[in-house]
Every structure is written in C-alpha cells, then in structure tokens.
Amino acid sequence: MSAIAWTAAGSLAAWLWLLLGQGFFWRTDVRLPPRRDPDDWPYVCVVVPARDEAAVLPESLPSLLAQDYPGRAEVFLVDDGSTDGTGELAHELALGHGGLPLTVTSPGEPPAGWTGKLWAVQHGIGLARARAPEYLLLTDADIAHRPDSLRALVAAARTGGFDLVSQMARLRAESAWERLVVPAFVYFFAQLYPFRRIGVRGSRTAAAAGGCVLLRTEAAERARIPDAIRQAVIDDVALARAVKGSGGHVWLGLAERVDSVRPYPRLGDLWRMVSRSAYAQLRHNPLLLAGTVIGLLLVYGVPPAAFLLGLAAGDLPAAWVGGLAWALMAGTYLPMLRHYRQPLWLAPLLPFTAVLYLLMTVDSAVQHYRGRGAAWKGRTYARPETVPEES
Structure with missing residues (x-):
C-alpha cells in the first residue's frame, strides 16, 4: 500500500477505537437518570x-x-x-x-x-x-x-x-x-x-x-x-x-x-467562545498543543484527504480506507445532529468543522503568548489556570 493508504489505515484504527473504546461518547441517550419524587423537597x-x-x-x-x-x-x-x-x-x-x-x-x-x-x-x-x-x-x-x-x-x-x-x-x-x-x-x-x-x-x-x-x-x-x-x-x-x-x-x-x-449568529462570535479557553484546556502546554494539532489532522483531516487523493491518483486502497474512516466518523456524528434537529447531510462536513476548531485552538495559543489570554466581556485573564488532573 502507498503511504497515503497506510496513514488512512492509522486514522481508521483511531476511529474504531473511538467508536468502541471511548465510553460510547457518540451516543446521545444519557439523559436525567431514573428518579422519583422525594417525600420532602429540600430547600x-x-x-x-x-x-x-x-x-x-x-x-x-x-x-x-x-x-x-x-x-x-x-x-x-x-x-x-x-x-x-x-x-x-x-x-x-x-x-x-x-x-x-x-x-x-x-x-x-x-x-x-x-x-x-x-x-x-x-x-x-x-x-x-x-x-x-x-x-x-x-x-x-x-x-x-x-x-x-x-x-x-x-x-x-x-x-x-x-x-x-x-x-x-x-x-x-x-x-x-x-x-x-x-x-x-x-x-x-x-x-x-x-x-x-x-x-x-x-x-x-x-x-x-x-x-x-x-x-x-x-x-x-x-x-x-x-x-x-x-x-x-x-x-x-x-x-x-x-x-x-x-x-x-x-x-x-x-x-x-x-x-x-x-x-x-456569526463565525466570529463562535470563534471567540471557543478560543477564549481552548489553550487553557491544554494547560498552556505547547507540546500538548502540537499533539492536539497532529491528532486532529490525523483523525479528522486524513480520511477525506485520503479518499479524495486516492480517487484522483487511482490509489484504490487509499480511497477505500479513507472513505471507510470518513463514513465511520460521519456515522458517529449523526446522533448529535438528530439531538440538535439538524439535517443529516451536515455529518460529512465534520472534518471541515474540526479544522475550524483546530484553528480556533491555535489562535487561543497565539493570543495567550501575546499576553491577551482569555478575554470575555471586557475582562482579560493573562494566564488563566485549570485544575490539574487528579492523581
């Protein structure tokens, strides 16, 4: 197989793991658990x-x-x-x-x-x-x-x-x-x-x-x-x-x-919502940022790229593997689109949206190193903190 096909195979393996090994994150049936009215309602x-x-x-x-x-x-x-x-x-x-x-x-x-x-x-x-x-x-x-x-x-x-x-x-x-x-x-x-x-x-x-x-x-x-x-x-x-x-x-x-x-209503509004805290999520760690960029490109960018490049170059293994990974990705997105009552044809566009989020995350890091940090409603936090992971 070509290098493109092997890269697409790595992306497909990642999606198989996400599908089955990441807590079934793509399902949208986690709603308020079974409940009964208490005898006395608390204040x-x-x-x-x-x-x-x-x-x-x-x-x-x-x-x-x-x-x-x-x-x-x-x-x-x-x-x-x-x-x-x-x-x-x-x-x-x-x-x-x-x-x-x-x-x-x-x-x-x-x-x-x-x-x-x-x-x-x-x-x-x-x-x-x-x-x-x-x-x-x-x-x-x-x-x-x-x-x-x-x-x-x-x-x-x-x-x-x-x-x-x-x-x-x-x-x-x-x-x-x-x-x-x-x-x-x-x-x-x-x-x-x-x-x-x-x-x-x-x-x-x-x-x-x-x-x-x-x-x-x-x-x-x-x-x-x-x-x-x-x-x-x-x-x-x-x-x-x-x-x-x-x-x-x-x-x-x-x-x-x-x-x-x-x-x-505008992309800029959504951009500010995400970018104000994206780098804080990565604990302001440039290595985590680099890993996130590589991971997003591998998981979300490679499948459609391999599919389209494979078709254009006549590389059928790359096209097949990339297309399968892309279909798997889109399939995991369908429940969320249904939850939001959105048209299902948006599912194949998830790689494009992921690239937008990647750019928002990079912009968040850029603003941090420029000293602007997380800005929201007239306040700027030059170095916001996150709670470290539990040991």
Missing part, C-alpha cells in the same frame, strides 16, 4: 452570575422565577459589574412576572486571583449559605429552564445519591454557522469527557456543564467551591473535578428541559 438556592446580560435576561430569568417546585426555593442574581442595566432589568422582570423570590446583588470587581464569574458565584453562594439550603443550583444568565427543570434535577440527585447533577443545555443552532459549529462543540466535549464514565463511581473522568449545575451544599463546602477553583477559566470542568476529587458523586448528561438562548 434550594439558585445562583445566577450575570454580566451585561440585558439582551437575554427577558427570556431566561422569568423561566427561573416560574419554576414549579414543591419545596422552598429562591433566586440570587449576582450583577457582575454590568454596564447595560442587567441588575435593574432583573428587578423589573421579577415585579412583572412574580414567582420565586429574587435577590439582586453586586460583589464589585473581582480581586486578584479570581475570574469574574467565579467571584460572582462566590458572592452568590455566600448569600445563599446564610439561608442554609440543602442544594445550590448554579445556572448561567443565558439559560432558560422548563417549569419542571428544578424539580427534575432535585429528584434525580436525591434518587441517585448524586452530589452534583449537571445538564448540557441545548445550545442555539439556528444560523448557518451555529448549525455547522454548535452540535460539533457538544460532540467534541463528549469525546473528551464521555458522559457514561462521569457518573461511574471510581472513574477519574469528571466534567460538568456550567449552564446548569445542581450541587449539594455539603459537597460544595467539602470541595471548597468556588475558592478551590477561583482562577479557572474552564470553571465547569474544574468544579466537577474538585467535587469528584473530594469524594463526591457526579453526573452529567444532555438536557431535555434546559436551553441556551444566547445567539452566536
């Missing part, structure tokens, strides 16, 4: 960090205030230095919609060593703990919840004995770029952190989705949340690792009752 405090969220708050906050929860619950919205009237709008929405009690507060600028979001979460959790809730629901300001969302989360946590229950919100996928990039974002996340492994006691795999995290207060205190992760840019994964590392039981799956209402 829950909802903490919502918000910075310049006036555009999305009218869709998200009323959904929280309208929760059909049988127990006691209240909402703390922490206005993190907004300049668009987020706090004032939250008050107006609460007056207009009613529902759960709402407290709007502001912690001021974060001190050195804290990211803005986690400083807001720290402030909100501090206020909530004074009420002695059994659970904390940490949710982002762009997340809309169905009326029974909190009820289902608490029932799942109580039934399964989980210290942390998190759902990956269904992100918006309406514009052309969102359709191309957003389902792949969740697909790649699940490939890195297979959901099935996260919920297994004793497994080292830990992750959460920051838009929706129900956390037992006792587990938060044991894991020193959020102080222990105060510098983390990828705070959801760091949170889950801290909880699991302190003996907590963690669960993550795809959402049925939780949706993100934040639009990313």
